Each structure stands twice: as C-alpha cells, then as structure tokens.
Amino acid sequence: MMDEADPTPLALHLVERIGREGPISVRDYMDACLNHPEHGYYRTRGAIGAKEDFVTAPEISQVFGELIGLWAGVVWQQMGAPARVRLVELGPGRGTLMRDALRAARKVPGFCDALEVSLVEQNATLQAVQRETLRDSEVSVQWYGNLSVIADDANGKATVVIANEFLDVIPVDQLQFTDDGWVQRAVTVVNTSQLAFTDRSGRSVPPPRTGIFTIGAIVEQRDLAPLTAVLRRLAEAGPLAGLFIDYGYEGAAAGSTLQAIRNQKFHDVFAQPGEADLTAHVDFATAASDFRAAELAVDGPCDQSTFLNTLGIAQRTSRLMASNPAAAGVLEAATARLISPTGMGTLFRAIGVRSSSLPPLPGL
Ligand code: SAH
Numbered sequence: 001m002m003d004e005a006d007p008t009p010l011a012l013h014l015v016e017r018i019g020r021e022g023p024i025s026v027r028d029y030m031d032a033c034l035n036h037p038e039h040g041y042y043r044t045r046g047a048i049g050a051k052e053d054f055v056t057a058p059e060i061s062q063v064f065g066e067l068i069g070l071w072a073g074v075v076w077q078q079m080g081a082p083a084r085v086r087l088v089e090l091g092p093g094r095g096t097l098m099r100d101a102l103r104a105a106r107k108v109p110g111f112c113d114a115l116e117v118s119l120v121e122q123n124a125t126l127q128a129v130q131r132e133t134l135r136d137s138e139v140s141v142q143w144y145g146n147l148s149v150i151a152d153d154a155n156g157k158a159t160v161v162i163a164n165e166f167l168d169v170i171p172v173d174q175l176q177f178t179d180d181g182w183v184q185r186a187v188t189v190v191n192t193s194q195l196a197f198t199d200r201s202g203r204s205v206p207p208p209r210t211g212i213f214t215i216g217a218i219v220e221q222r223d224l225a226p227l228t229a230v231l232r233r234l235a236e237a238g239p240l241a242g243l244f245i246d247y248g249y250e251g252a253a254a255g256s257t258l259q260a261i262r263n264q265k266f267h268d269v270f271a272q273p274g275e276a277d278l279t280a281h282v283d284f285a286t287a288a289s290d291f292r293a294a295e296l297a298v299d300g301p302c303d304q305s306t307f308l309n310t311l312g313i314a315q316r317t318s319r320l321m322a323s324n325p326a327a328a329g330v331l332e333a334a335t336a337r338l339i340s341p342t343g344m345g346t347l348f349r350a351i352g353v354r355s356s357s358l359p360p361l362p363g364l
Contacts, residue, residue, distance in 0.1 A: 168247065
C-alpha cells in the first residue's frame with residue numbers, strides 16, 4: 001500500500017492521471033516508474049552499488065566483467081578478428097563491468113586496437129558515474145541516450161553487444177486468466193489516493209502463446225520488439241554477437257514477478273513509485289523465440305553458474321587470490337556468490353544471439 005502520509009511526486013501524478021484516464025496497464029505503470037522524464041527511477045537515480053538500492057554482479061566481483069571482456073575478445077576472434085569492432089553495452093550502470101572487461105581485453109592480442117566502445121545509458125547521473133569510472137580508458141568511448149539510435153552508425157562494423165540486468169527493466173504487461181478469459185491487469189486508485197491492481201475488463205488482449213492455465217494465473221509479456229529490431233539492423237550491417245544476462249525463468253509462467261527494491265530491500269510495488277527500482281523477471285524462452293523471429297541465431301539460455309564456470313571463473317579467481325593473498329577471502333566469497341546454486345548462480349541466466357554465419361558463442 002502506498003504510504004498516504006508521504007506520497008512520492010510520481011504517485012501524485014499517477015493518481016491524477018488515473019483519475020483523468022481511468023486505470024492504466026501494468027506496463028504503463030512500470031514505464032512511468034522507471035522512465036517518466038522527471039520522476040522516473042532510471043532517469044535520475046544513482047541506484048546501483050553497496051550503498052545504493054541494489055548490488056549487481058559486476059559490483060560484487062571484478063571477475064564478472066573480466067570474464068565478459070575475454071568472452072568478447074574470443075567472439076571477436078571467431079568473427080575473424082575484423083580491424084574495427086564495436087563493443088556496445090546496454091544499461092552500463094556504474095561502468096564497472098566495462099572497466100573490468102577492458103582491462104581483461106588487453107590480454108587478447110590486437111583486440112583493444114580494434115575496439116571502440118558504445119554505452120547506451122539514458123540516465124544522466126549514471127552517465128556521469130560511467131565517465132568517471134572509464135576516465136583512464138585507452139579505448140574510445142561514446143555514449144548514446146537510447147537504444148534506437150545505436151544502429152544508425154553501424155555502417156559495416158562488427159558489433160558485440162553485452163547487457164547485464166537490462167532486459168528486466170523493460171516494462172511488462174500482466175494478463176490474468178479469469179472466468180471471462182484473459183484480461184489485462186491494470187493499476188487503479190482506491191480510497192481516493194491509493195494505487196492498487198484491478199482488471200481492465202472489456203479490453204481484449206492476445207492470450208499467451210503456449211501453456212495450460214488455471215483460473216487466477218498471471219502471465220507477463222514483455223515487448224522486446226524495439227530491442228530485436230535494433231539487433232536485426234546491427235546484424236544486417238555486419239557480424240553481430242550479443243550476450244544478455246538477467247534473472248528469470250524459462251518456459252513455465254511464473255505468475256507476477258513484478259518487484260520493487262529500495263535500500264536493498266523488497267517493497268510493495270505501489271509504495272514508492274519513481275523512488276524504488278521496479279523490475280520483472282525475464283522469460284528466457286519467449287526472449288529466445290523473439291530473437292529467432294528477428295532471424296538471429298540463439299545460444300543458450302544456460303544458468304549464470306554454467307556460463308561463468310565454462311569461462312573459467314574458478315581459475316581466474318584462484319590466480320587473483322594467489323597474487324593478492326590479503327583479499328583472498330573476499331575474492332573467494334564474491335565468486336561463490338556469483339555461482340551459488342541456491343542464489344545468483346541459478347536465478348540468473350545467460351543467453352546469446354548472433355548472426356547465423358558465426359559459430360556458437362563460447363560458454364553458452
Ligand atoms: N548493467 C549494470 C546496471 C543494471 S541496472 C550492472 O550490471 O550493474 C539497469 C541499467 O540500465 C541502468 O544503467 C539504467 O540507467 C539503464 N537503463 C534503464 N532503462 C534504460 C533505457 N530505456 N535505455 C537506456 N538505458 C536504460
């Protein structure tokens with residue numbers, strides 16, 4: 001329930017909007033919470049890090065970004081080591097993954113000379129953090145405020161796309177199976193100022209593509225078309241490989257996975273609109289079929305522990321521990337956290353996309 005005593009500016013705006021327009025879809029609610037130009041969480045907030053709202057894999061261990069940097073180098077070799085290659089990161093957060101990736105990339109002969117980096121980040125606060133993190137980069141770095149423009153200057157270049165925890169912030173619709181068939185879940189106002197779920201009955205919605213459902217079941221649908229269209233254009237311009245890592249599930253519908261996080265704790269999704277991170281798990285089976293529909297080959301998905309183990313996380317960690325014994329305990333614990341079979345190792349998954357002319361991507 002929203003805290004009546006202290007509604008956020010976005011809550012006030014949404015209550016007014018719903019009063020005017022009627023209930024809004026869950027997707028519009030999520031979109032407003034994350035992307036509202038003035039009050040959206042991903043427009044202004046620092047969000048990520050030990051002292052912020054949530055911690056991500058690259059903030060847990062340098063090994064995460066390093067392995068992805070090596071992965072990108074191997075993929076570049078598989079492309080035939082083209083003279084120019086663009087490394088695109090979607091939603092780079094604090095720039096930590098890219099900093100660690102570029103450090104490791106130096107170990108792949110010739111890779112850094114071919115590299116140019118493009119960061120897609122809509123959040124000015126995080127862009128500034130990324131500039132600071134990558135201040136000493138030997139590789140040129142360009143920023144793009146949104147995804148749609150990234151393919152505009154692809155002109156014949158090879159591209160490697162990486163994205164950690166980017167798919168989960170793309171808004172979802174929620175459909176619920178009722179006695180009357182599938183209805184779209186929506187957000188309304190009750191008791192004059194409280195946001196709450198409702199059915200938007202009367203509006204017909206396309207049912208889920210597969211599955212058998214009981215009354216009350218909730219299914220989430222995420223529109224990946226803007227992303228797949230960009231990937232398609234990149235693949236038409238030159239060889240393309242992409243890596244997406246996120247938390248999610250495969251196949252079976254998971255019910256409502258919408259979650260709000262603030263100060264590293266779960267909150268009611270209506271408690272602090274615009275001031276809490278609001279995400280939903282990724283349906284990797286549907287993502288894979290969306291990628292294939294865009295004529296991309298798909299590798300995986302597999303769980304994060306399989307991906308990182310295949311790339312040699314144990315060996316890399318041992319080497320770091322040997323060269324820095326004082327930090328050995330911390331390094332070991334961080335790696336254990338990334339590959340934990342009861343935590344991030346299985347909650348998170350990795351999926352690869354590529355031009356069909358390329359061989360299967362490493363680790364997937
Ligand atoms: N990859 C980072 C951060 C994940 S959080 C990490 O692992 O630490 C999601 C990131 O995506 C943030 O940087 C956020 O500002 C960015 N973002 C969210 N929506 C976006 C959008 N529509 N376009 C571009 N960037 C977006």
